Amino acid sequence: MAVRVNQFAAWKQQGQTVAVLTAWDYMSGQMADQAGADMVLVGDSLAMVALGYDNTLPLTLDEMVHHAKAVRRGVKNALLAVDLPFLSFQIAEAEAMQAAGRLLKEAGAQAIKLEGGYPRMAATIQRLVEAGIPVVGHVGLTPQSVNQVGGFQKQGKSPEAADRILQEAIAIEKAGAFAIVLEHIPAKLARTITETLNITTIGIGAGQFCDAQVLVTADVLGLSDWQPPFAKRYANLRDQGIQAARAFCDEVRSRQFP
Numbered sequence: 001m002a003v004r005v006n007q008f009a010a011w012k013q014q015g016q017t018v019a020v021l022t023a024w025d026y027m028s029g030q031m032a033d034q035a036g037a038d039m040v041l042v043g044d045s046l047a048m049v050a051l052g053y054d055n056t057l058p059l060t061l062d063e064m065v066h067h068a069k070a071v072r073r074g075v076k077n078a079l080l081a082v083d084l085p086f087l088s089f090q091i092a093e094a095e096a097m098q099a100a101g102r103l104l105k106e107a108g109a110q111a112i113k114l115e116g117g118y119p120r121m122a123a124t125i126q127r128l129v130e131a132g133i134p135v136v137g138h139v140g141l142t143p144q145s146v147n148q149v150g151g152f153q154k155q156g157k158s159p160e161a162a163d164r165i166l167q168e169a170i171a172i173e174k175a176g177a178f179a180i181v182l183e184h185i186p187a188k189l190a191r192t193i194t195e196t197l198n199i200t201t202i203g204i205g206a207g208q209f210c211d212a213q214v215l216v217t218a219d220v221l222g223l224s225d226w227q228p229p230f231a232k233r234y235a236n237l238r239d240q241g242i243q244a245a246r247a248f249c250d251e252v253r254s255r256q257f258p
């Protein structure tokens with residue numbers, strides 16, 4: 001049975017841990033979906049893993065719509081969520097509504113995710129939810145703020161920083177989000193947030209005490225040329241791919257194939 005947003009609350013109540021994977025095109029969407037992921041996220045990390053940029057900032061809304069449409073065709077069972085790209089939602093609430101609207105109307109997204117917390121984003125989240133758009137929040141390391149942070153370091157290490165992230169998470173829940181990504185924060189803080197909130201916490205580099213876990217699928221498959229320290233490779237498809245492609249080149253040159 002296809003996953004719907006209202007199942008997330010039930011899963012949290014039952015203590016059932018949720019598996020989330022990212023995707024960037026038809027094939028990665030199919031792989032994540034057929035593996036049984038509960039949610040497939042078209043993350044803006046695709047700017048790095050699929051497009052080769054150094055960070056997620058260059059990705060445009062048009063590009064995101066294009067990728068999300070491809071993923072949509074491959075995802076049959078999982079809930080499809082899509083990241084709002086940098087600056088597609090911060091300028092004005094009306095622009096956030098329009099950007100989210102395009103992802104739902106043109107790409108068939110069932111939820112959108114946006115980075116950042118209170119006080120600004122809470123109002124935007126509220127407007128989106130009022131319009132019937134399910135929202136996933138995202139706090140801790142928010143990669144779209146890489147220029148401000150100066151890198152992709154762990155966030156919330158001091159008691160003050162930890163409390164600020166907790167307050168942001170509370171504001172995001174109050175605004176009506178149904179889930180929230182906790183990225184690269186101490187496990188203890190992620191545990192506190194998970195115990196405090198009623199909505200689903202989706203951890204990435206945030207320890208084991210979250211309601212759900214997400215990794216970038218390119219890292220899980222071992223496809224990426226680089227990965228964060230908290231990612232785990234379950235295969236080595238990059239090396240296998242290079243070997244297979246090299247075998248083809250060799251066989252063509254030696255006239256073994258065809």
Ligand SMILES: Nc1nc(=O)c2c([nH]1)NC[C@@H]1CN(c3ccc(C(=O)N[C@@H](CCC(=O)O)C(=O)O)cc3)CN21
Pocket residue numbers: 044045048049056143150151152153154184215216218219224226227228229231
């Ligand atoms: N392939 C991939 N996997 C990801 O999980 C991912 C992306 N790309 N792109 C978008 C963001 C960026 N993320 C990252 C990227 C790097 C670190 C990392 O290397 N952190 C180091 C410190 C790096 C620094 O000082 O700048 C660490 O030890 O915490 C963490 C998260 C997570 N996301």
Ligand SMILES: CC(C)C(=O)C(=O)O
Pocket residue numbers: 022041042043044045046083181183204214215216
């Ligand atoms: C890793 C997830 C949370 C994400 O935001 C992304 O892939 O862009």
Ligand SMILES: [Mg+2]
Pocket residue numbers: 043044045083
């Ligand atoms: Mg993202």
